[in-house]
Amino acid sequence: MSDLAIRVEHLGKQYRLGGQQLRYATFREAILKTAGAPLRWLKGERRAQPTSFWALEDVSFEVKHGEAVGIIGRNGAGKSTLLKILSRITSPTRGRVDIYGRVGSLLEVGTGFHPELTGRENIFLNGAILGMTRREIMQKFDEIVAFAEIEKFLDTTVKYYSSGMYVRLAFAVAAHLEPEILVVDEVLAVGDAEFQKKCLGKMGDVAKEGRTVLFVSHNMGAIESLCEKSILIETGSISTMGISNDVVKNYLSSTYREVKIPLALRKDRQGTGKLIFDEINVNDSQIRNRSLQVDLSIYNQNKEEYKNVALSIVINDHLGRPLSNLINYIIDKPIFVGVHGVKVRITINNINLVPGTYSISPFISSDIQNGEIYDWVINAAYFDIPDYDYYHIGNTPYLKGETIYLDYIYETI
């Protein structure tokens, strides 16, 4: 096993629940508790075991040098905890990890950037924080600047950067880290689409160079294209491990199950919660006529009227890639939310998607850009496009990885 890069054996991490209380514990509490302990003991009260949960439990796997391994799983499954242990930010409660090689970890883009320093200064600071030596940074300096496309603003204080420039610079520094083992957490979920592509390309290069990569992402497309193997983590344990395609399929069928939870009870939502999606119904009875209806019910939590909300649903394919965003705003259809909420029906005509499973993520905010997000549920519902005779040719069309059908005609001219 001389080419072993990482060996994880029976790794476990326990967190105490009520971490909030622990976090803001005060001297007074600590002193009172200690002082009262003998009394409680006399009364026969044994120390109550603090409620705890295992964020990771009995996780074992091995990664060889030169392998790129994807780590997938739902939010809160333990992916980040695993990465934090591997990058030595937090320590495990049980088990053991052996790492052969220098580890560079990217759990966040721009860690340690200081807004009052210039771009040039931040490159050095951030590089040092990520574990680069001064000499390494100087060698790569020009490359970093070119990659980030910020030549002109090198001596400008970072607080005057646009968010795009900031992220580009931060990623550029990180991307030029050259450890033997690279641990990356979802950092690609930043920047505009073009820069994301560039980042993915860079990650691909790293993997091709034969360096070891551990990559956490929700972007199944990226996982499948970058990583040959993947690990699926569910509630703290490894549920599947193997070839990425299989693991991704497995994961997607498991997220499909998750949807059985009624929308109102879903916890994995974002937003202030002033308005809540409490029901979503997808009517696919007319799918063979290329039509689909989505009914959304919006519950008004604090009984105030909302005159003009921005409502949208995003349709994603099975790899999590967004295909289309249907916004009320774009088609100039204002929506009024009364004190009792509102029900909305969205009808899509001319659906030209190939057979497969698709998801719907509804989003509601005060304004489409920079507004207050009221509620946002990723993958609130799924629908299937069955194999059917799209072109009315008496047969289902032949497909080989295509994503949409287009209507077309052929003629000789």
Next chain:
Amino acid sequence: MGFPEPGIKKTEAILPGSYIHTVIEPPKGWAPLQLGELWKFRELLFFLTWRDIKVRYKQTALGAAWAILQPVLTMVIFSIVFGGLAKLPSEGIPYPIFTFTALLPWQLFAFALAESSNSLVGSQNLVSKVYFPRLVVPFSSVLAGVLDFAIAFVVLMGMMVFYHIRLTSLALLLPLFLLLTLASALAVGLWLSALNVKYRDIRYVVPFLTQFWMYATPIAYSSSLIPEKWRWLYSLNPMTGVVEGFRLAILGKSSLDLFSLGISASVVVLLLIGGLYYFKRMESSFADII
């Protein structure tokens, strides 16, 4: 048999010995300090110190003049209240320079203490996202105070010229006392920064502690005011040794005796070693509770 043999070369490149081997295991109570690791991260220590210095006076109108204004204004107030009104004895030295000599190490200490006890909590994003020996954080905040000290020291030199005080060979002891100041600040800062991660009360304790501590240190007065039989108790305050040491090194006159200095220094060493171990012990849980 003309094929190249990539296999051989490959094994050479990937001998386990050629990679750094790291073992990650659950923490086991009191761990060795591994100060060598701190040395490995000396560049990070440098950059963090440099950042603290660079950022300190950003967007202030007076900038680094604050490094001079703070001790000078305090000296003026002390000279009026304690030297002028209360007529505290200053061992035959002009009162302003008597108190200013003490204020220099004191302000370095007070500043380093405040910065370092807040350093970990202030670096929350670093601590929860990147690995490095956490000791680097309070260390760098202590070091960042040295520049202010150096600036104020220039003022002291000017005052010495003004009062016609010549440096003696005792000035060679200065680096030693500077080191003792930094060690004291670090020792207390280590305890407080680690405690602050868990108990945010520390934030409120520090300003009070500093104020109290200042009056327990011979800055506005001379330690010769303390009765002989209580001198040992008084010397338990590490800053007593430091401040009187500064007076000795710069003014050539001081009520410092070796016995008190010994006590002060021992307290620093004990606090520092204890602080290092305590910090190390708490280190593994910082990211979880910060």
